Amino acid sequence: MFRARRTRYTATVEAVTRIAPRMARITLGGPGMSAFRCDEPTQWVKLFVTDPLDGRAAGRAYTVRHQSASRPCIDIDVVLHGKGPAARWAETARPGQEVSFGGPKGSFQPVPGADFYLLAGDESAQPAVLTIAEHLPPATRGAVYLEVAGPEAEIPVPRQAGLDVIWVHREAGRPKGQALRDAVLAADVPRHGVAAWAAGESGAVRDIRRHLTENLGLDRRHAYAKGYWKLDEADHRDPLASD
Ligand SMILES: Cc1cc2nc3c(=O)[nH]c(=O)nc-3n(C[C@H](O)[C@H](O)[C@H](O)COP(=O)(O)OP(=O)(O)OC[C@H]3O[C@@H](n4cnc5c(N)ncnc54)[C@H](O)[C@@H]3O)c2cc1C
Numbered sequence: 001m002f003r004a005r006r007t008r009y010t011a012t013v014e015a016v017t018r019i020a021p022r023m024a025r026i027t028l029g030g031p032g033m034s035a036f037r038c039d040e041p042t043q044w045v046k047l048f049v050t051d052p053l054d055g056r057a058a059g060r061a062y063t064v065r066h067q068s069a070s071r072p073c074i075d076i077d078v079v080l081h082g083k084g085p086a087a088r089w090a091e092t093a094r095p096g097q098e099v100s101f102g103g104p105k106g107s108f109q110p111v112p113g114a115d116f117y118l119l120a121g122d123e124s125a126q127p128a129v130l131t132i133a134e135h136l137p138p139a140t141r142g143a144v145y146l147e148v149a150g151p152e153a154e155i156p157v158p159r160q161a162g163l164d165v166i167w168v169h170r171e172a173g174r175p176k177g178q179a180l181r182d183a184v185l186a187a188d189v190p191r192h193g194v195a196a197w198a199a200g201e202s203g204a205v206r207d208i209r210r211h212l213t214e215n216l217g218l219d220r221r222h223a224y225a226k227g228y229w230k231l232d233e234a235d236h237r238d239p240l241a242s243d
């Protein structure tokens with residue numbers, strides 16, 4: 001999935017900010033990433049971390065949430081779910097630490113003729129969804145579904161006139177992704193001119209993908225859906241994703 005020959009960059013953790021109770025924004029910068037460019041929404045890097053639990057190395061995918069235009073510096077927003085090497089690394093990351101990453105990979109191009117965007121993600125895909133929302137022309141109509149634990153986990157989202165942002169709260173004890181799936185399956189969307197982008201827990205995304213193509217009749221090229229992680233599986237790669 002990830003080609004080893006992609007350029008690898010060394011970065012320094014510049015800042016760690018809790019943007020939500022279980023989400024850390026990690027700012028990476030430094031001269032080692034001066035040649036790094038990332039100019040499309042949803043682009044991601046493979047972050048190579050050392051697990052603070054056992055010292056083992058691991059690589060995991062993270063979306064570039066922002067890139068500074070003026071200096072080598074990116075933000076990644078990491079879900080602190082506590083169960084994997086990358087999440088544990090993020091929980092203990094401190095300014096001054098070194099980390100490396102490869103990439104970028106992925107792309108997003110607006111769909112010609114689409115005049116309504118259905119965007120959906122859980123916390124892992126929130127950064128990617130927001131990069132798309134910010135990139136769409138201001139008058140674009142659409143609905144943005146974001147699943148989080150509860151109101152305390154909602155983050156400020158820049159307002160965009162035509163896009164409705166719908167925060168979907170998980171009921172306690174319900175596996176991640178199910179509330180998002182239910183919300184997307186119940187969404188009221190126009191009959192024509194719809195493009196969709198969804199990512200998050202793999203099982204929930206599978207149901208969303210099926211809904212988009214079978215119930216809404218979207219062409220697969222206009223209905224991107226990718227499992228970003230899978231319940232009870234480490235380092236999941238979605239075999240059904242189109243990239
Ligand atoms: C293209 C792409 C972009 C991504 N962008 C982001 C991003 O910007 N921010 C982000 O936080 N994640 C993002 N992800 C998801 C992230 O790569 C996975 O969540 C990854 O599994 C985290 O690695 P880990 O080492 O913490 O856990 P792993 O070692 O992979 O998994 C260990 C355990 O943790 C569970 N787990 C993994 N992720 C989650 C989660 N989110 N919530 C609850 N349990 C989980 C697994 O089911 C498994 O049981 C992205 C994934 C892809 C493919």
